[in-house]
Amino acid sequence: GEPIRVLVTGAAGQIAYSLLYSIAKGDVFGKDQPLVLVLLDITPVMTVLDGIVMELQDCALPLLREVIPTDKEEVAFKDLDIAILVGSMPRKEGMERKDLLQANAKIFKSQGAALDKYAKKTVKVVVVGNPANTNCLIASKSAPSIPKENFSCLTRLDHNRAKSQIALKLGVSANDVKNVIIWGNHSSTQYPDVTHAKVNVKGKEVGVYEAIKDDSWLKGDFILTVQQRGAAVIKARKLSSAMSAAKAICDHVRDIWFGTPAGEFVSMGVISDGNSYGVPEDLLYSFPVVIKDKTWKFVEGLPINDFSREKMNLTAKELIEEKETAVQFLSSA
Numbered sequence: 001g002e003p004i005r006v007l008v009t010g011a012a013g014q015i016a017y018s019l020l021y022s023i024a025k026g027d028v029f030g031k032d033q034p035l036v037l038v039l040l041d042i043t044p045v046m047t048v049l050d051g052i053v054m055e056l057q058d059c060a061l062p063l064l065r066e067v068i069p070t071d072k073e074e075v076a077f078k079d080l081d082i083a084i085l086v087g088s089m090p091r092k093e094g095m096e097r098k099d100l101l102q103a104n105a106k107i108f109k110s111q112g113a114a115l116d117k118y119a120k121k122t123v124k125v126v127v128v129g130n131p132a133n134t135n136c137l138i139a140s141k142s143a144p145s146i147p148k149e150n151f152s153c154l155t156r157l158d159h160n161r162a163k164s165q166i167a168l169k170l171g172v173s174a175n176d177v178k179n180v181i182i183w184g185n186h187s188s189t190q191y192p193d194v195t196h197a198k199v200n201v202k203g204k205e206v207g208v209y210e211a212i213k214d215d216s217w218l219k220g221d222f223i224l225t226v227q228q229r230g231a232a233v234i235k236a237r238k239l240s241s242a243m244s245a246a247k248a249i250c251d252h253v254r255d256i257w258f259g260t261p262a263g264e265f266v267s268m269g270v271i272s273d274g275n276s277y278g279v280p281e282d283l284l285y286s287f288p289v290v291i292k293d294k295t296w297k298f299v300e301g302l303p304i305n306d307f308s309r310e311k312m313n314l315t316a317k318e319l320i321e322e323k324e325t326a327v328q329f330l331s332s333a
Contacts, residue, residue, distance in 0.1 A: 003034040003065045005080050009111070010087025010129065011039030011069070012048040014239065018246035019086070024056055024064045028254050036066045040076035041087060073114040080119040084249060085111060085139065088129025090240075098325055101131060105329045108135040112142025121146055124256055124294070127153040128249060132186045133269050134322040137284040138330065140271070149296070152256070153269030155190070155286035157241065157248035158182040162192040162226045166199060166208055169217075176200040177208070181288045182226075182267035183308075184315025185322075190286065191311035192226040194218060196302050219307065259292045265299045266291075276300055279312065283319045 006023060008016050016039075022028060024037060037056070039049055049069040056067050070076050077083070089103035108127070115123060123146060127136035136153035140146070162180040167173060177199050183191040194208040201211055212218060225232075233241045252268065260266055265288040272283040275298050279285050288299040304312070 001032065001034060003036050004029060004082065005036045005038060005078075007038040007040060007076055007080050007083040009040045009076070009083070009085045012041040012045040012052065013086065014242040015086050015128065015245045015249075017052070018243050019084070019249055020052065020056060021059065022246065022250050024059065024061045026061075026063050028250050029257055031063075034063050034065050036068065037064065038068045038070065038076050038080070040070055040073070043071045046071055073110065074118060077111070077114040077118040080115070080123045082253065083115060083119065083123055083125045084128065084253065085125065085135070086128045086249075088135060091130070097131070097322075101134060101322060101325050102329045104129065104131065104135050105138055105326045108138040109142045109330055112139035115139065116143035116145050119146070123150060124253075125151045126249065126253060126256075127151070127269075128245065130186065131322060133284040133286070133319055134326050136269060137271075137282075137323060138326055140284070148271045148273070151271065151284070152252070152296070153186065153284055153286075154245075154248060154252055155182040155186050155267045155269050156252040157245050158186060158190055158192065158226060158229075158286075159267040160244065160248050160251065161229045162194065162222075165222055165225055166194060166197065166212070169222075170199060170201065170211055172199060172201065178264050179288070180208075180267070181265075181302075182286045183312045184286055185319050186269065186286065187315075187318065188227045188231075189315040189318045190227055191308065191315055192223055193308055193311075194222070195305065195308060196288075223311075255291050256294060256296070259294075260290050265289060268296065270296060274298075277302075277304060277312065278309075279316055280320065283316065283323065285316065285319060 053067045091100050132153040140151040159182050163174050163177045166177045180197045181193040197208040198205050199211045267286050269284050269286045272279045272285045273281050289296040
């Protein structure tokens with residue numbers, strides 16, 4: 001078949017180092033889909049990229065037709081089928097969240113404009129670089145000719161973290177847990193919701209609340225553990241999540257490409273327009289979605305209790321503030 005063009009930005013970084021091999025060997029787009037990998041990073045790390053290109057060549061992968069390392073947006077964004085935007089300005093010590101927003105607003109405005117100008121109009125764009133939701137919204141607003149629905153941000157890592165915590169608590173496999181939800185922002189205000197989640201215990205599907213029988217853990221430590229997992233990994237490893245982030249990106253993109261399994265939904269940051277959960281419009285907010293024919297739809301009709309409503313509102317409020325801050329920076333830039 002025709003090769004697809006896949007861009008990974010921040011390609012010299014550690015998430016990309018875990019991600020590129022999985023993509024190139026066919027874990028994401030299938031074992032018979034040839035691809036061209038485009039690797040974008042900043043000029044000072046181009047020699048690092050050369051080393052990564054050598055390694056990809058040395059893997060002798062049958063699907064990989066070409067690897068293009070570049071520091072130029074007009075090369076990176078040309079004719080893309082999918083863009084995985086991992087690269088962003090990381091938070092350094094003493095930096096406030098608004099400093100991070102300011103630095104990244106510029107990057108994602110520029111990359112959005114490059115997508116608009118050079119990529120296919122059908123391109124799927126996945127934003128990983130933090131603050132992911134707001135970066136994604138900025139990129140989308142900077143690419144007005146590409147449908148808003150084509151942009152999503154990664155909350156699959158949080159989704160996987162939530163699944164895994166439930167599985168560990170019950171002593172089952174992570175595959176036995178389905179339909180957890182991450183609502184809102186990929187930040188410590190996110191709301192990991194297992195009210196609608198199901199778990200397979202000894203061949204019988206039951207609700208997570210019913211299976212665990214410990215409401216105070218589910219409403220307390222479970223939520224905190226998922227919300228603060230990224231910080232816990234940094235504290236332990238002195239580096240941020242890379243292996244698990246790469247795995248989550250693979251899951252997210254594969255579901256966009258091939259759809260979600262019957263009876264299951266996943267969490268993704270998407271444009272909030274037209275949702276039925278009272279989340280304000282024009283936010284990039286994580287919802288439960290199902291995907292078919294490369295198109296996502298909100299999971300509708302889930303009852304929301306007062307506990308959930310409060311948490312969902314809190315994370316929406318943070319996203320509104322982030323958006324306002326970013327828009328301010330962009331209009332003054």
